[in-house]
Amino acid sequence: MSSEAMLHPSQKPSKRGLRLTGIAIATVLIAIVVIGLVTRSTQASSLKTWTQEQAIPTVTVVMPAPGKSGPVLDLPGQLQAFIRAPIYAQVSGYLKAWNTDIGTPVKAGQLLGEISTPELDQQLQQAQADLASAKANADLAGVTAKRWQAMLGSDSVAQQDVDQRTADYTAKLAQMKAAQANVDRLHAAKAFARIVAPFDGVVTARDTDVGALINAGGGTGPELFVVSDIHKLRVYVQVPQRYAPSIRPGSVAVLAVPEYPGREFHAKVVATADAVNTASGTTLVQLQVDNTGNQLMPGSFAHVRFALPVDATALRVPASSLIFDNAGLRVATVGEDDKIAFKKVSILSDYGKTVEIGSGLSAGDRVIDSPPDGIKDGDAVKIATDDTVVKPHEKA
Template identity: 80%
Template structure:
């Protein structure tokens, strides 16, 4: 009898169970290995796909937009009185007294000061005496001429004698008229001893005092007083040549002065010089600002803000989209194939957060906002938006 036949039946069943269990374990191990290999291959494929996706940068794009309002041109300006009249002396002498000091409002013809003119007073006395003498001589010559004219009718005198007396009378009348003119001249000169206000305004300067020696001559002697009309003020601004055509009479502007922070004063352009200064390249613009409350002071400095008209052809993009490198000023755009295309641009006006582009961009371009470092022309990009369309940027 063989050895297997001699085995007990329970032993035979046990060996058969072990074989089945080993086979099951082998199948399970094989399945685990297969599943692991498949999973690893899938993960490697997903990692490769993810890596490739991450290699394409994601960008945000905006579309250039026309501005809703024009740029603001900020320039320095100076304020001047609407009318300013320096008062000079037309007679020499000593200042007798002054009636008004700086800051005093005055009316037309109001006395500002008076000059003591002893020399003119003496000249006037002499001129009046000369006038009285000339008048007496003229009266005597008139009587004499009448008498000789009467005697001519009786043929008791010659015509020549009558003509001489008549001529003497005419000469004496001329001398009297000359003496009268001299008196009138001195009286007119004496009237200039009274310094009066030429118009309603404010005394903005007093450069003399009682007892001061006054020398006659407008423009050569010192200014004794200055009267200014400040109910309105003129504003003078030097505007760069490029902006001259945009600022015409009737344009509005806003003034800001240091002494009133946060307060705006409205002015209007009333005239331009229509010429460019060859030295500065600017044109002079004159504005008018109301000053009924006398808040503004002539001679002071002001910032003048001009609101320029909107340029419908100019487009605006965020300042963060600009790239400045050795290739110049550029922006990165996304083409129809989602690849980067650089465009050279020029700036018309800088608004801070946005810039106005003068050339290089079209209204339909998709501009990359804050382009990533190292981006190159022709690189593929992915647009970071749900619908993959560019969103307009906020207008300035």
């Protein structure tokens, strides 16, 4: 035998070693299989638990609460002059001249125009002549009555004749006074030939011209001029019956007019009709607004905004919490057992992002904001976090 064979003798594995090796390999394989099965089971259980958790919707809730500010009532209004006087003719004739045109500031007693009255002038001359005749007759009757009274003392005339002359004098004196009254009446009528401004203001209309035939109107004929006092204006608004108790004398409002976009004027309520118009269901409210700068025009349209007081008993929720379906208008609330409970509600006022609830909710209800589709009464839900429980006015 060579030396190499002596150094490297052949070694054959024993049966026992092979058995141990097989057992070790089998153990490792079994362990791998068991670990895999356990891992798979754990994952399946976790998946099932996650799936069950995901099946319960997570919702955000809000607590109904009164708003921080009251509603704003925006209504159309009409501006009118503080005082407006249409000027009619009180005598007939022809317009001789007009002295003021539209937009002219005038003072009380200032001449606006003058009427030529030829017929009235003739009547006045005749009345003056009648007065002179009546005065002469009365003077003569008076002298005659005195003479007859003097002769009565000498028993030269009868008492009947004296009484007759005295009565004639009394009658002639009454005729003179009647003639004087007629003259005074015509003088007063002649004074109306001068058309004057009744107060300080502005001429806002002139509906006549030189040479126009003027008929004494007494309110039925055409207006010759219109004089308006516009240093302050009246604002008339029809307020719905529901809001009438909130708008009382002393309340303030903000006016906006088309000719001044973005600008505001402040008015104050001075009177209310305290009666409801049966045709419209509104009550008339009168406001006054200062117009010393003559920026506002009588007769124009205005938006009138009233800031109404906060109703401490009215609760507000986000408009996104409302559900309107076949069951009507409802909100979804979360009960103490974290289950859905639907409540029917009515809207008192709509403010856009929030609504004021008239009935159906209490301050302690947890209202779901933006409720998920498909939820039903009695479904279990999860509330997202305490941080999401906000008041509706904080959300708005």
